[in-house]
Amino acid sequence: MTTELSPYWLRDNCPCAECRDPRNGQKLFQITDLPQDLAIAARAELDGHLEVLWSDGHRSRYPSGWLAVEADGDGRTESDKRLWAAADFAHGVPEAHWEAYLADPAERAAVLAAVSRSGFAVLRGVPVRERQVLEVAQTFGYVRATNYGELFDVRVEPDPNNLAFTSAAIAPHTDNPYRDPVPTLQLLHCLENSATGGDSGLVDGFRAAALLREEAPEHFAALTRTPVPFVFRDRVSELRADRPLIEVDPLGRIREVRFNNRSIATLRGPAAELDAFYAAYRAFAAITLRPELRLDFRLDPGDCLIFDNTRLMHARTAFAQDGRRHLQGCYADVDSLASTLAVLHRRSAALDELEALFAGEGAGEYLGEAVTMAEHMLQAGALAEAAGAAPHLVAAALLHDVGHFQGALHGRDLMHGQDNRHSDTGADWLARWFGPEVTGPVRLHVAAKRYLCAVEPDYRARLSEASEYTLRVQGGPMSEQDAAAFAAHPGARDAVAVRRWDEQAKEAGAPVPDFAHFRPLLTSLMR
Amino acid sequence: MTTELSPYWLRDNCPCAECRDPRNGQKLFQITDLPQDLAIAARAELDGHLEVLWSDGHRSRYPSGWLAVEADGDGRTESDKRLWAAADFAHGVPEAHWEAYLADPAERAAVLAAVSRSGFAVLRGVPVRERQVLEVAQTFGYVRATNYGELFDVRVEPDPNNLAFTSAAIAPHTDNPYRDPVPTLQLLHCLENSATGGDSGLVDGFRAAALLREEAPEHFAALTRTPVPFVFRDRVSELRADRPLIEVDPLGRIREVRFNNRSIATLRGPAAELDAFYAAYRAFAAITLRPELRLDFRLDPGDCLIFDNTRLMHARTAFAQDGRRHLQGCYADVDSLASTLAVLHRRSAALDELEALFAGEGAGEYLGEAVTMAEHMLQAGALAEAAGAAPHLVAAALLHDVGHFQGALHGRDLMHGQDNRHSDTGADWLARWFGPEVTGPVRLHVAAKRYLCAVEPDYRARLSEASEYTLRVQGGPMSEQDAAAFAAHPGARDAVAVRRWDEQAKEAGAPVPDFAHFRPLLTSLMR
Structure with a gap:
């Protein structure tokens, strides 16, 4: 196969450690550092890789699969969204309980994914207290302060500087279109809602734009090509941003909607262009008012609505002054939300990988013991759990031998006299996800065996045959001096505890929970 | 003249109080509230206004000049910028001293205008202390927190997650291109710079793009139409934004530049498109490295650089580890900066208006006194100043009679028996700009006269003839009960002080400072 390849593109993506920082993937050279007339001098498919020798002598090696990766996006345009109408939520809106959201990363990921895909989600049971909305925002990002403050109160105010602070109905709109950058997320936390009316409405602005x-x-085109001056002015502010009502990316995909009738200032231009814009604007406005697009629901105290302010339009019905209505809101940004979601997915993927290792390599023999490696580790985790150990010790017991899964060396090689330093390998690998409270005992579990053999003569006698064998390649019992040093190590106690479960966890046919049983505990420890 | 007018456009801009909130200019109707087939039923030019009768019976009235206002912009595209090369700052960079920046709104406006027009400014003498950079940002806007924190330290770090935290040279780039919204402003505050090297460089990205x-x-076009995936990934972040290197507004004007070689991830597409992009990218990168575009300067302790991160690229030279280099930085946004600048201009315009009133109406006679109104007020202000009074009292003394400048009633009418309530009129007018510490004594200065006449028999004897006359139309001396109530008023003391300067400020031919003398003091009191 001789695919046509763009040379500078290919070289810019060289994955070698000279070209990219292995820690963060940042490129270590400038595009201008590459020679003029860079060319591929030689190329070959070897071992599932494309090997390239460059005209300047550099060598690159790309996994063949990497070349064929499909383009994806940053998740911000219509192509990564689920466009909706009200009926799509006939069974209910995306929601979660606050406690579950905090405790369970899968629940958290589901909420953030809903905001990302559908543009919104509702948290229920959020503590009804002032400033709580800021804490909600901080679970996935950073609060964006504006002229309305770090947070704002939506309730009837005596001398309102904004229609929001009255009891009037408000048609679907996006907030702060006169800011650039516009706050991309909004949170509204209901503290009180005993008024008649005052229900919340949402309209998918991307859907409305797609319908247009x-x-x-021709109306859609007019709205994407006309920068509209949005203005807000009060005693301490004079904000203005000229942006189109519908913003498309360079490929023409809907990427942002700004829609706020109240703050459109005077557009200027020839009458024919103004006519065209106003015809388009009126058509778009009419679509946003279609009942089938509008999802209405009521926020009750403790509900917190999170929504994408570059996509969803929000509205409210008028309310009577027969009761009180008080929301606290704040702004944040979707980039951090997407990052938080991606990290949650990364963690979940890491657990998938671990689970696959337990089911795959883990099903192999364990250094001649009567159990498989996976059985051994699951038993160790279960023993720690049964002993009421702290979660980090259960995790360390469960994962203490993952070093055996890694690298080219397998258990049998160790039995043949090579110490593969599996405790270090395993701890290093786990450090991508877990803190020292988990990796420490893993790293020290071999040393703990050598320590126990030194200080507890009975202990050595109880070692399995295989374990007695590996003790020798691991260095034998510690000297008195080494044992004293080990005992003084702050992690010694945890390492010894894990080691004892390790030795016990070799019972053939003992019933063990499966890996999935430990996932919530592991997830809660991942950072 | 029968200009062709776009009906919906014209109606959407109706300035009447039914259509717009007079307080903030927000529109009070929805575009969809307007009837289909809205038409102008009748129109006439009257009294410098266009009067329109609409087909639905509404009437609008537009100042004729408003129709002809030229389109302006939000200040964000190349058309509102001063594009530069290094030689344009041969005489020095836009800078101000921190104390002057804080004390003098004109200095503050000049710095913010430089950031807006040239993309940067340097504050000198900013206190060298940790977290001070956040205070600088708060003088014009809001800090934008990111994964790097509320602020970040730029110094050599042991295990850096970013090239910034090493001593290596860094080529011109913009920050955080993997964020969307990208932070639009960056601040860098130098706390220490004793290393050899480590100078700062700036390149005008708009200029570089315009050159391209x-x-x-064809290269320019390729860069504006290609969304580039910018990625940053570390243990707790996974950020991605797909944006073009050069972003133009719908009218094709350069609006944002993102340029950061380190974080460009893998672009996907047909080889021919990748070739076209890379040719353009390399050409643009080469332009950003032209020496004539690069402005180099050194940040010394106490210097704080503020720059537009959507336009300027920043760079630094490598530095030796022979000394320490420590900057603290934070991000903020240009929309708030532009708003702060606009409000400063608005205040300055208000002082221009006051100055014009002193020079115009103020030159008129003052109720039969031997001085003009302006002389009287300038004398009162000067007397307060000479007495060492607090700035708010100097301002109140200077402005106590501005009520005489306002409305249809003039001093002569008051002399003819009408009380024009000039103290209230003046205080209300001043309240747009000044707090109660200034408007209070203005509001009470007539009451203070009636009070003093009641409690100090000598005082009344010293009144000028005109003042004795107006005392009667103002209600005469206070009753004992009213005087006691007045004395108990928290603002009585200030009002009485102003009143005494008022009475003394009627000396014909006394030398007075001009209005300009009082501007810095007035500006410092404006809110």
Whole structure:
């Protein structure tokens, strides 16, 4: 196969450690550092890799699969969204309980994914207290302060500087279009809602824009090409941003919607262009008011609505002054939310990988013991759990031998006299996900065996045959001096505890929980 | 003249109080509230206004000049910038001293205007202490927290997650291109710089982009139409934004530049497109390295550089580890900076208006006194100043009679028996700009006269003839009960002080400072 390859593109993506920082993937050279007329001098497919020799002598090696990776996006355009109408939520809106959201990363990921895909989610049972909304925002990102403050109160105010602070109905709109950068996320936390009316409404602005494109492409085009001056002015602010109502990316995909009738200032231009814009604007506004697009629901005290302010339009019905209505809101940004979600997915993927290792390599023999490696480790985890050990010790017991899964050396090689330093290998590998409270005992579990053999003569006598054998390649019992030093190590106690479960966990046919049983505990320890 | 007018546009801009909130200019109707087939039923030019009768019966009235206002922009595209090369700052960079910046709004406006127009400014003499950079940002906006924290330290770190935290040279780049919204402003505050090297460089990215457009329009076009995946990934972040290197607004004007070689991830597409992009990218990168574009300077302790991160690229030279280099940085946004600048301009315009009133109406006679109104007020202000009074009292003394400048009633009418309530009129007018510490004594200065006449028999004897006359239309001396109530008022003391300067400030021919003398003091009191 001789695919046509773009030379500078290919070289810019060289994955070698000279070209990219292995820690963060940042490129270590400038594009201008590459020679003029860079060319591929030679190329070969070897061992599932494309090997390239460059005209300047550099060598690159790309996994063959990498070349064929499909383009994906940053998740911000319509192509990564689930466009919706109200009926799509007939069974209920994306929601989660606050406690579950905090405790369970899978629940947290589901909420953030809903905001990312559908543009919103509701948290229920969020403590009804002032400033709590800021804590909600901090679970996935950073609060964006504006002229309204770090947070703002939505309730009837005596001399309101904004329609929001009255009891009037508000048509679907996005907030702060006069800011650039516009706050991309909004949170509204209900503290009190005993008024008649005052329900919340949401409209998917991307869906409305897509409908406009379908029904009247010329109107859609007019809105994407006309920068509209949005203005807000009060005693201490004079904000202005000129942006189109519908913003598309360079490939023409809907990427942002700004829609706020109240703050559109005077557009200037020839009458014909103004006519075209106003016809398009009115058509788009009419679509946003279609009942089938509008999802109405009521926020009760403790509910916190999180939504994408570059996509969803929010509205509220008028309310009577027969009761009180008080929301606290704040702004944040979707980039941090997407990052938090990606890290949660990465963690979940890491656990998937671990689970696959237990099911795959883990099913192999364990240094001649009567149990497989996976059985051994699951038994060790279960023993720690049964002993009421702290979660980090259960995790360390469960994972103490992952070093055996890694690298080219397998258990049998160790039995043949090579110490593969599996305790270090395992601890290093786990350090990508777990803190020292988990990796410490893993790293020290071989040393703990040598220590126990030195200080507890009975202990050595109880070692399995295989373990007695490996003790020798691991260095034998510690000297008195080494044992004293080990005992003084702050992690010695945890390492010894894990070691004892390790020795016990070799019972053939003992019933063990499966890996999935330990996932919530592991997830809670991942950082 | 029958200009062609776009009906919906015209109606959407109706300035009447039914259509717009007079307090903040927010529109009070939805575009969809307007009838289909809205038309102008009748129009007429009257009294410098266009009067319109609409087909639905509404009437609008537009100042004729408003129709002809030229389109302006939000200040964010190349058309509102001063594009530069290094030689343009041969005489020095835009800078100000921190104390002057804080004390003098004109200095503050000049610094913010430089950031807005040239993309940067340097504050000198900023206190060398940790976290001070956050205070600098708060003088014009809000800090934007990121994964690097609320602020970040730029110094050599043991295990850096970013090239910034090493001593290596860094080529011109913008920060955080993997964020969307990208932080639009960056601040770098130098706390220590004793290393050899480590100088700062700036390149005007708009200028570089404009040069690319001039020299190779096809490259410019390729960069504006290609969304580039920018990625940053570390233990707790996974950020990605797909944006073009050069972003233009719908009218094709350069609006943002993102340029950061380190974080460009793998672009996908047909080889021909990748070739086109890489040719353009390399050409643009080469332009950013032209020596004539690069402005180099050294940040010394106490210097704080503020720059537009959507436009300017920043760089630094490598530095030796022979000394220490420590900057603290933070991000903020240009929308708030522009708002702060606009409010400063608005205040300055208000002082211009006051100055014009002193020079115009103020030159008129003052109720039959031997001085003009302006002389009287300037004398009162000067007397307060000479007495060492607090700034708010100097301002109140200077402005106590501005009520005479306002409305249809003039001093002569008051002399003819009408009390024009000039103390209230003046205080209300001043309240747009000044707090109660200034408006209070203005509001009470007539009451203070009636009070003093009640409690100090000598005082009344010293009144000028005109003042004795107006005392009657103002209600005469206070009753004992009213005087006691007045004395108990928390603002009585200040009002009485102003009143005494008022009475003394009627000396014909006395030398007075001009209005300009009082501007810095007035500006410092404006909110």
